[in-house]
Amino acid sequence: xxxxxxxxxxxxxxxxxxxxxxxxxxxxxxxxxxxxxxxxxxxxxxxxxxxxxxxxxxxxxxxxxxxxxxxxxxxxxxxxx
Ligand SMILES: [Zn+2]
Numbered sequence: 063x064x065x066x067x068x069x070x071x072x073x074x075x076x077x078x079x080x081x082x083x084x085x086x087x088x089x090x091x092x093x094x095x096x097x098x099x100x101x102x103x104x105x106x107x108x109x110x111x112x113x114x115x116x117x118x119x120x121x122x123x124x125x126x127x128x129x130x131x132x133x134x135x136x137x138x139x140x141x142x143x
Contacts, residue, residue: 063096070100077104083118087130090117 063072077095081088093114096105106114116122 065098068101
């Protein structure tokens with residue numbers, strides 16, 4: 063199997079999937095993915111995508127909560143040091 067974008071080699075890896083769900087950002091670790099060794103493009107099988115969607119719809123217990131800084135590309139303000 064090769065990458066649909068660059069034709070590079072694709073290997074099976076565990077990836078971190080980040081999914082925006084309204085005001086929530088879901089981070090799902092250890093998702094089986096096919097990752098291109100050249101450009102890093104990740105592909106998920108339809109079965110895995112279905113599983114991922116369950117995390118958005120069902121309220122599973124997260125393993126931990128992290129604080130995420132949110133930036134806006136058009137709004138750059140240096141922090142006071
Ligand atoms: Zn690629």
